[in-house]
Amino acid sequence: MSEADQLKALRVRIDNLDERILELISERARCAEEVARVKMAVLKPGETPVFYRPEREAWVLKHIMEINKGPLGNEEIARLFREIMSSCLALEHPLRVAYLGPEGTFTQAAALKHFGQAVISTPMAAIDEVFREVVSGAVNFGVVPVENSTEGAVNHTLDSFLEHDIVICGEVELRIHQHLLVGENTATDRITRIYSHAQSLAQCRKWLDAHYPNVERVAVSSNADAARRVKGEWNSAAIAGDMAAQLYGLSRLFEKIEDRPDNSTRFLIIGNQEVPPTGDDKTSAIVSMRNKPGALHELLMPFHENAIDLTRIETRPSRSGKWTYVFFIDFLGHHQDPLIKDVLEKIGQEAVALKVLGSYPKAVL
Numbered sequence: 001m002s003e004a005d006q007l008k009a010l011r012v013r014i015d016n017l018d019e020r021i022l023e024l025i026s027e028r029a030r031c032a033e034e035v036a037r038v039k040m041a042v043l044k045p046g047e048t049p050v051f052y053r054p055e056r057e058a059w060v061l062k063h064i065m066e067i068n069k070g071p072l073g074n075e076e077i078a079r080l081f082r083e084i085m086s087s088c089l090a091l092e093h094p095l096r097v098a099y100l101g102p103e104g105t106f107t108q109a110a111a112l113k114h115f116g117q118a119v120i121s122t123p124m125a126a127i128d129e130v131f132r133e134v135v136s137g138a139v140n141f142g143v144v145p146v147e148n149s150t151e152g153a154v155n156h157t158l159d160s161f162l163e164h165d166i167v168i169c170g171e172v173e174l175r176i177h178q179h180l181l182v183g184e185n186t187a188t189d190r191i192t193r194i195y196s197h198a199q200s201l202a203q204c205r206k207w208l209d210a211h212y213p214n215v216e217r218v219a220v221s222s223n224a225d226a227a228r229r230v231k232g233e234w235n236s237a238a239i240a241g242d243m244a245a246q247l248y249g250l251s252r253l254f255e256k257i258e259d260r261p262d263n264s265t266r267f268l269i270i271g272n273q274e275v276p277p278t279g280d281d282k283t284s285a286i287v288s289m290r291n292k293p294g295a296l297h298e299l300l301m302p303f304h305e306n307a308i309d310l311t312r313i314e315t316r317p318s319r320s321g322k323w324t325y326v327f328f329i330d331f332l333g334h335h336q337d338p339l340i341k342d343v344l345e346k347i348g349q350e351a352v353a354l355k356v357l358g359s360y361p362k363a364v365l
């Protein structure tokens with residue numbers, strides 16, 4: 001068979017497969033509509049339906065990854081299913097999600113990675129505003145950064161948990177690639193100023209010291225804001241990610257300039273809805289201990305004794321007394337698991353205050 005005939009035959013096969021895929025996706029979407037009807041039918045007066053089920057979505061993605069035989073990799077296949085679910089959920093009820101904006105930030109990328117493209121996403125100017133939108137019920141969920149593997153905690157986010165009553169419903173991790181971006185009119189050999197968010201400047205500190213030691217580094221409110229500024233200036237560049245580059249039509253003068261190749265940021269999904277256990281969960285809590293010797297030891301012991309994996313501990317000023325602190329802790333398990341319940345009870349006896357911020361499925365993607 002000639003090359004042309006082979007390609008023709010293969011394309012006919014692909015067309016047939018696409019038609020079958022379309023049929024199956026449509027059938028799946030009709031099932032999701034049916035699920036919505038069932039959820040509505042069992043509502044008692046005054047109850048609001050829960051359309052979005054993160055624990056179920058986590059299971060679907062994990063299951064697909066477990067049975068995937070290739071040739072597409074697990075991440076690739078999960079991304080496709082992520083989008084199918086996102087569209088199915090939007091048929092039931094479109095989700096409204098607020099994120100730390102403006103458009104083009106890594107937080108927006110994290111929101112889309114977690115919820116898929118079919119959500120209605122709204123940028124907010126500050127982390128605190130994301131919290132307030134969720135508390136007021138103006139949106140279903142919020143997405144905020146909480147820690148970066150190079151630069152550590154995002155303190156604004158931790159402090160916001162002290163001020164708002166909110167539930168953590170999920171987490172999402174994003175590999176952060178920073179690029180040096182320039183516009184069409186940038187004189188690339190005469191750059192005198194580089195804009196970026198302080199976190200991003202810090203993530204590229206060594207690279208900047210080596211390549212642009214004498215150039216002014218200007219910290220602005222977001223990477224997207226940095227990219228926007230470069231549009232109007234011939235002598236400046238921005239450090240930002242792909243989304244900001246696309247949004248403002250900038251090109252990459254240098255790619256992946258972050259100092260650490262594994263540079264990642266973890267984001268939290270905040271909402272008003274408790275998430276049931278999946279068997280592979282994480283819990284976040286705030287604990288404030290008495291100001292006495294051995295207080296931290298008392299907090300850590302129950303985890304050690306029960307072999308519970310404490311994945312993170314962060315200290316912040318308590319804001320209710322000088323030199324008093326609260327601990328933000330993350331650990332594996334769900335607060336409804338009997339073992340975790342016991343541990344929390346033990347800690348509660350020693351602590352001045354203990355608040356579980358939420359238990360949620362470990363990031364799948």
Ligand SMILES: C=C(O[C@@H]1C=C(C(=O)O)C=C[C@H]1O)C(=O)O
Nearest residue numbers: 032035051052053056085088089
């Ligand atoms: C279909 C459901 O509703 C939503 C859509 C899902 C899907 O498309 O698979 C999964 C969970 C929910 O977020 C459900 O609850 O099963």
